[in-house]
Amino acid sequence: MRHPTDGTLRRLVDEPVGVADADREHVAGCPVCLSGLAAAQADAALAGAALDARVSPDVDAGWHRLSHAVPVRARPASAARTPRRRALLRSPVVAVAGVVALLTGAGAAAAADWLQIFRTEQIAPVAVSSADLVALPDLTAYGDVEVVEEPDVREVADAAAAEEATGLPVPQVGDLPRGVSGDPAYQAGGRLSAVFTFSAEEAAQAAAAAGETLPPAPPGLDGGQFRLSAGPGVAAVWSSDSGLPGLVVARAVAPTGESSGVPFETARDHLLSLPGLPDEVASQLRSFSGDGTTLPLPVPAEFVSSSGADVGGVPATVLTSRDGVLAAVVWVEDGIVTAVAGSLSADEVLSVARGLR
Numbered sequence: 542m543r544h545p546t547d548g549t550l551r552r553l554v555d556e557p558v559g560v561a562d563a564d565r566e567h568v569a570g571c572p573v574c575l576s577g578l579a580a581a582q583a584d585a586a587l588a589g590a591a592l593d594a595r596v597s598p599d600v601d602a603g604w605h606r607l608s609h610a611v612p613v614r615a616r617p618a619s620a621a622r623t624p625r626r627r628a629l630l631r632s633p634v635v636a637v638a639g640v641v642a643l644l645t646g647a648g649a650a651a652a653a654d655w656l657q658i659f660r661t662e663q664i665a666p667v668a669v670s671s672a673d674l675v676a677l678p679d680l681t682a683y684g685d686v687e688v689v690e691e692p693d694v695r696e697v698a699d700a701a702a703a704e705e706a707t708g709l710p711v712p713q714v715g716d717l718p719r720g721v722s723g724d725p726a727y728q729a730g731g732r733l734s735a736v737f738t739f740s741a742e743e744a745a746q747a748a749a750a751a752g753e754t755l756p757p758a759p760p761g762l763d764g765g766q767f768r769l770s771a772g773p774g775v776a777a778v779w780s781s782d783s784g785l786p787g788l789v790v791a792r793a794v795a796p797t798g799e800s801s802g803v804p805f806e807t808a809r810d811h812l813l814s815l816p817g818l819p820d821e822v823a824s825q826l827r828s829f830s831g832d833g834t835t836l837p838l839p840v841p842a843e844f845v846s847s848s849g850a851d852v853g854g855v856p857a858t859v860l861t862s863r864d865g866v867l868a869a870v871v872w873v874e875d876g877i878v879t880a881v882a883g884s885l886s887a888d889e890v891l892s893v894a895r896g897l898r
Contacts, residue, residue: 659798662834682747694730707773715896725777765803
């Protein structure tokens with residue numbers, strides 16, 4: 542069978558339900574296509590994610606939606622979600638980030654009836670394998686996920702229009718790196734907010750479908766709600782002849798997580814028992830500090846290497862595809878996530894990042 546096109550690989554990132562089963566199965570077992578998918582995932586997660594929350598808990602973006610380990614119980618037609626929304630909610634990036642927002646948070650400030658349990662102050666890579674990506678649990682199998690605010694990502698006329706739409710200043714690039722020229726296109730997106738309501742019944746059914754048994758839900762968790770918010774965000778995008786962005790500079794309000802009152806420890810201990818969460822991933826999540834300030838960034842270790850750096854005195858994470866095609870750097874300062882990514886070297890994205898005005 543021929544390899545799926547680059548467009549098909551990108552669609553696996555943005556709208557996996559629209560990709561034919563034959564193509565999905567081919568990609569899942571083809572090292573060449575998995576490498577191409579990783580490049581598309583890195584681009585989406587490190588650039589577009591800043592706008593539609595896939596770099597945020599969801600982070601969003603999703604890097605990987607090849608299959609789902611746990612089937613979702615059928616819902617009434619009136620509750621059906623659009624393909625785009627379903628893709629977003631089933632993204633393993635959203636799953637990991639959403640779980641970590643619960644697993645690493647500690648009670649902080651109350652806002653109305655919500656208790657803040659997570660706020661992003663730093664980013665840490667979480668190494669995952671291709672098998673881990675496929676096996677990550679689908680949160681929609683453990684309760685109901687409702688998107689209450691959608692980001693409405695759109696192209697705008699210029700940097701001034703992007704700032705007016707979001708209230709965020711657009712990062713200004715000093716010197717463009719080699720191979721990047723001309724003026725960028727600007728995108729703006731609003732706030733994303735989603736609420737997850739945990740269902741002990743649905744969780745038990747999902748575990749049974751996976752051949753496992755969950756311990757009883759602790760008091761107060763069944764029906765408990767968790768709200769994840771991120772954005773608004775802006776991005777400047779320079780195109781290239783390769784089909785991949787030559788350079789993307791994105792900035793977004795960092796993700797936060799809140800609870801309807803369920804204690805942090807209660808959610809953490811039970812969620813770590815969910816079937817489908819790989820042991821190595823769970824171990825890394827347990828290693829995060831309990832102050833609720835560290836946002837996990839899933840990194841497919843076979844295809845992407847990660848390292849630490851410094852941008853203007855702020856700790857940053859550098860990601861580089863192992864084939865040398867893409868690189869990115871991402872950091873958090875004063876509640877704002879900034880990412881620089883593109884068809885560049887690590888040194889080049891760091892140079893751009895350190896020269897932003």
